[in-house]
Amino acid sequence: MNAAQSPGATRDQRAPDAGGERFARPLIALHWLIALCIIAMLGIGLYMVGLPKGLPFKATVINxxxxxxxxxxxxxxxxxxxxxxxxxxxxxxxxxWQRAAASTTQALLYVAMVGMPLTGYLGSSFNTYGTRFWGILLPKWGWDDARLRHIFFTVHEVIAWTMIALIALHVAGALKHQFVDRDGLIGRIWP
Structure with missing residues (x-):
């Protein structure tokens, strides 16, 4: 009898069964809430960059x-x-290779989820408007500087496109596990 089969094996030593264990409920809730918000955010971001300058509605969308x-x-x-x-x-x-791909994609998604709002916030810190958080003006970490603003917003945009690619890869991997491998992986995070 090996460690994966022994009754005294810890959770990390046991071989997962086809259904596998599930993520904790708070993690499942946060996963789907954040996923929906990010998809909405990416859509809003793509929409707002196409709005003409000076349009009063644009400021509302940006805020x-x-x-x-x-x-x-x-x-x-x-x-x-x-x-x-x-x-x-x-x-x-x-x-x-699948384990490495999953770990790398997940790590990069976390980096993007942290880096994207930080670069947006810093980019907004280098303009005259700053950042309002649901109406409350947050502290600015910079001054009006078009060059620095451009750098941060360029990085922000690159992260956005990278995040879109990572989300597509993440969803494709989940669908592969669900419909090709049929290993029950998606059931771990499904509400």
Whole structure:
């Protein structure tokens, strides 16, 4: 009898069964809430960059985008703390390349979820408007500087397109596990 089969094996030593263990409920709730907010945020971001300058409605959309972005940032920080507290269930058996791809994609998604609002906030700190968080003006960390603003907003945009690609990869991987591998992986995070 090996460690994966022994009755005294810890959660990390046991081989996961096809259904696998589930993530903790707070992590499931945060996963889907953040996912929906990010999809909305990316849509709003793509929409607002196409609005003409001087349009009064554009300022409202931009302020909503900033507020939602900072809210997502706070939710991501909470998610990181909850994930540390609860851990995650073990992955089902899969090849080393799949395990590496899943870990890399997930790590990059976390980097993007933290980096995107930070670069947006810093970019807004280098203009005259700053960032309003649901109507409350947040402290500015900079001054009116078009060059620095451009750098931060360029990085913000690159992260946005990278996040879109990572989300597509994440969803494709989940669908592969669900419909090709049929290993029950998606059931770990499904509400």
């Amino acid at each position: 909503f985008h900033k507020s939602l972005g900072m809210t997502i940032f706070l939710l991501v920080l909470i998610r990181i703390m909850v994930r540390i507290a609860y851990g995650r269930p073990p992955l089902p058996p899969m090849g080393a």
